[in-house]
Amino acid sequence: MHSVEARLKELMLASLAGDARSYRVLLDDVAKHLRGYFLRRLADAYRGDADDLVQETLMALHTRRQTYEPDRPFTAWLHAIARYKLIDHFRRNRIRATVPLDDAEDLFAQDNSNAAADRMDIDRLLHTIPEKSRDLIYRTKIEGQSIAEVAQSTGLSESSVKVSIHRGIKAIAAKLRGQSADDDK
Amino acid sequence: MTTNDLIDRLTGELKPVSRAAVAKRIGIGMGVGFVASAVLMMSWLGMRPDMMDATGTMPFWGKFVYTLGLGVIGVWAVKRIAYPLGNIRINIALMAILFLVMAMLAMRQLMMTPPSEYYAMMKGHTIAVCTFNIVILSVPLLGAAFWVLRGLGPTRLTLAGAAAGLAAGSVASWVYSFHCDESAMPFIAVWYTLGIIIPGLIGAIAGRSVLRW
Numbered sequence: 001m002h003s004v005e006a007r008l009k010e011l012m013l014a015s016l017a018g019d020a021r022s023y024r025v026l027l028d029d030v031a032k033h034l035r036g037y038f039l040r041r042l043a044d045a046y047r048g049d050a051d052d053l054v055q056e057t058l059m060a061l062h063t064r065r066q067t068y069e070p071d072r073p074f075t076a077w078l079h080a081i082a083r084y085k086l087i088d089h090f091r092r093n094r095i096r097a098t099v100p101l102d103d104a105e106d107l108f109a110q111d112n113s114n115a116a117a118d119r120m121d122i123d124r125l126l127h128t129i130p131e132k133s134r135d136l137i138y139r140t141k142i143e144g145q146s147i148a149e150v151a152q153s154t155g156l157s158e159s160s161v162k163v164s165i166h167r168g169i170k171a172i173a174a175k176l177r178g179q180s181a182d183d184d185k
Numbered sequence: 186m187t188t189n190d191l192i193d194r195l196t197g198e199l200k201p202v203s204r205a206a207v208a209k210r211i212g213i214g215m216g217v218g219f220v221a222s223a224v225l226m227m228s229w230l231g232m233r234p235d236m237m238d239a240t241g242t243m244p245f246w247g248k249f250v251y252t253l254g255l256g257v258i259g260v261w262a263v264k265r266i267a268y269p270l271g272n273i274r275i276n277i278a279l280m281a282i283l284f285l286v287m288a289m290l291a292m293r294q295l296m297m298t299p300p301s302e303y304y305a306m307m308k309g310h311t312i313a314v315c316t317f318n319i320v321i322l323s324v325p326l327l328g329a330a331f332w333v334l335r336g337l338g339p340t341r342l343t344l345a346g347a348a349a350g351l352a353a354g355s356v357a358s359w360v361y362s363f364h365c366d367e368s369a370m371p372f373i374a375v376w377y378t379l380g381i382i383i384p385g386l387i388g389a390i391a392g393r394s395v396l397r398w
């Protein structure tokens with residue numbers, strides 16, 4: 001890790017001084033790292049966007065290279081840019097995902113009335129717990145996002161996301177127990 | 186375009202970058218914004234007519250130091266938030282300290298004044314326009330600060346917008362202090378500060394979309 005940092009930093013400093021050959025080596029190397037980084041963090045449905053994200057990040061590295069301060073680690077700077085681009089991608093796609101085009105033809109493919117009733121029960125239960133936990137539970141358990149993704153897009157730490165979800169589920173469990181106790185009476 | 190094509194293009198476009206490039210962009214942007222704001226103030230409101238006499242008085246310098254101090258901290262905040270991972274905690278803290286000092290001076294002046302005059306003191310004779318004028322004068326500066334940040338790499342856009350707005354509001358209040366002939370500290374502490382906070386809020390709200398890159 002340390003040697004990667006030292007090597008990339010040296011290449012970056014040479015690039016800032018105008019050395020095109022170092023710059024090419026740097027960009028080739030960075031592109032490989034970025035591809036792996038984005039692929040690991042994108043859900044299967046969005047794998048195809050990894051190359052776009054790599055290119056957007058390389059463009060940003062290029063146009064904003066004056067914001068690299070030579071007394072700071074290069075990898076941290078690059079990671080901050082890549083992370084920004086990834087979060088930007090999540091934000092954009094949450095908006096798009098509200099109208100999933102593929103669903104249109106599947107709409108009547110199967111009878112969903114039971115599922116719909118289940119969904120209403122879930123929504124009703126979720127509405128009995130605080131909004132923060134509700135949102136986190138919805139995104140992880142129903143939309144299927146990972147803890148890491150949710151932590152990144154909300155700005156919370158992974159552990160506080162987990163704690164929030166756990167508390168929410170406990171509250172729901174308590175509600176359910178209370179309900180069945182009521183039903184037994 | 187494949188990633189290799191992009192790398193070819195970027196390599197071909199590479200030019201050396203000076204270490205002072207960020208500072209230069211901020212200097213140009215905020216300089217132009219300041220000149221625009223000052224020209225607007227002089228053509229629209231005009232310098233206070235008693236400028237010569239005023240420079241011998243405490244209130245003039247009180248306003249001068251307060252607003253210029255906030256302006257310098259604000260422009261510095263724009264610089265710090267312009268880098269990926271940048272944060273402006275220290276700038277916000279310094280601004281708060283400056284405001285507390287101002288608030289203490291205002292309190293001291295209130296304590297030396299009979300309560301019957303508090304109302305007149307807070308109202309001055311420009312209460313209806315003071316904050317509004319500062320916000321208007323901050324518009325060219327806010328535009329300039331947004332231009333500065335759009336070319337750099339802020340990764341926390343709401344904070345970056347707030348820094349841009351606070352810097353714009355502070356410098357605008359400094360510009361305005363050459364027109365305004367109010368001299369009561371409580372007046373300055375409330376209405377000038379509000380004229381700085383409002384552009385800060387506007388910047389924070391607009392930053393999320395305007396500063397995206």
